[in-house]
Amino acid sequence: MTPDEDRSPIDWETRFRDNDTPWERATVHPAFAAWEASGAFIADERVVVPGCGRSPEVLAFAKAGLTAAGIDLSPTAIDWQTDQFATAKQSARLIAGDVLAWTPPEPVDLVYDQTFLCAIHPRLRSDYETTLLRWLKPGGRMLALFMQKDERGGPPYGCPLDVMRDLFSDMRWRWPEPETISTWPHPQLNGKPELSAVLVKR
Numbered sequence: 001m002t003p004d005e006d007r008s009p010i011d012w013e014t015r016f017r018d019n020d021t022p023w024e025r026a027t028v029h030p031a032f033a034a035w036e037a038s039g040a041f042i043a044d045e046r047v048v049v050p051g052c053g054r055s056p057e058v059l060a061f062a063k064a065g066l067t068a069a070g071i072d073l074s075p076t077a078i079d080w081q082t083d084q085f086a087t088a089k090q091s092a093r094l095i096a097g098d099v100l101a102w103t104p105p106e107p108v109d110l111v112y113d114q115t116f117l118c119a120i121h122p123r124l125r126s127d128y129e130t131t132l133l134r135w136l137k138p139g140g141r142m143l144a145l146f147m148q149k150d151e152r153g154g155p156p157y158g159c160p161l162d163v164m165r166d167l168f169s170d171m172r173w174r175w176p177e178p179e180t181i182s183t184w185p186h187p188q189l190n191g192k193p194e195l196s197a198v199l200v201k202r
């Protein structure tokens, strides 16, 4: 088993090379747009997008004035991000590497998880939670989109709220009021709903 296969059941690099990427949206996620409109993005704050793939949100964060970083296993996806940033004359830290093995040079204010947690094998989830605790400042926020699905297996691996509440324990994370958690059907993934929630590291 190669290190990438150990980290993920899919050959992501080949998926990007083949443009076999049904999770991608044409524009930024509507939850991202709603968070931005609500003032959740603060200029000069540091944000990391784990498993950023070719998501346009990394550049959108930079355009909103944040110091952005994106990390992904796929060099093709990171090359795509690099080209986008060059064209837009913006800058970001773009890393081809393993989210679970990386540490930002300084603690960050924000993590934006969009179809990353649902893409890694559930046995890696607790490592991921530890990784986020390592990355974030106390009071730092995770903007999460938890993918919901009924079928067994994956990816995407479903992230039911009760399982998420166990993973992101109240001891380490402050959860939002339930009525602030919104539902966003994914247009390309059979309308599977994603639940948006902002979790704050204690």
Ligand SMILES: C[S@@+](CC[C@H](N)C(=O)[O-])C[C@H]1O[C@@H](n2cnc3c(N)ncnc32)[C@H](O)[C@@H]1O
Residues within 6 Å of the ligand: 007, 008, 012, 013, 023, 024, 025, 050, 051, 052, 053, 054, 055, 071, 072, 073, 074, 077, 097, 098, 099, 100, 114, 115, 116, 119, 120
């Ligand atoms: C379903 S895609 C989502 C991509 C992007 N977030 C988006 O919304 O378009 C999952 C991404 O996670 C990346 N990935 C999976 N496991 C990874 C890991 N351990 N470290 C870094 N990236 C990983 C894949 O290469 C892929 O780009």
